[in-house]
Amino acid sequence: MENQRDLFSPAVDDRSRARPLSGDGGESAAGESARLRADVGIERAAGKAERELGFEWVTLAAEFLSWFATSVAKGQPFKIEDARAAAAGRGIGMPANGRAWGAAVRRAVAGGFIVRDVPAPAHSSNGALKWQWRAADTV
Numbered sequence: 001m002e003n004q005r006d007l008f009s010p011a012v013d014d015r016s017r018a019r020p021l022s023g024d025g026g027e028s029a030a031g032e033s034a035r036l037r038a039d040v041g042i043e044r045a046a047g048k049a050e051r052e053l054g055f056e057w058v059t060l061a062a063e064f065l066s067w068f069a070t071s072v073a074k075g076q077p078f079k080i081e082d083a084r085a086a087a088a089g090r091g092i093g094m095p096a097n098g099r100a101w102g103a104a105v106r107r108a109v110a111g112g113f114i115v116r117d118v119p120a121p122a123h124s125s126n127g128a129l130k131w132q133w134r135a136a137d138t139v
Helices: 029-053 057-072 080-089 100-110
Strands: 114-121 129-135
Touching (some): 057 114, 080 100
């Protein structure tokens, strides 16, 4: 009975608490893991969208985001959920998994078409804050 632990003593290795990674500005291991899982989800959803809707769907959607940012939002901040709704009305195929739009956003950002602006409540996420975007040339 000498090695028996007290029921209320702290755990020796509590893996449920996030620990900061060394040298990365303090992002926790849990945050890093969540980001990696999100990246995998986005890439899988984009791959499926391109198989189902056409090989260049991500490029088409990124170009649509650029057009939406300048022509519809007219340089003002917009939410991706608003652009998705507009895309559906203009004949852009809608992927089964909305995460595919993450790949389109990344491509539009990498192409210098849109930039992240300020967060705002999103209907698609029960009012959770989501980033708004704007045309890159209006910053």
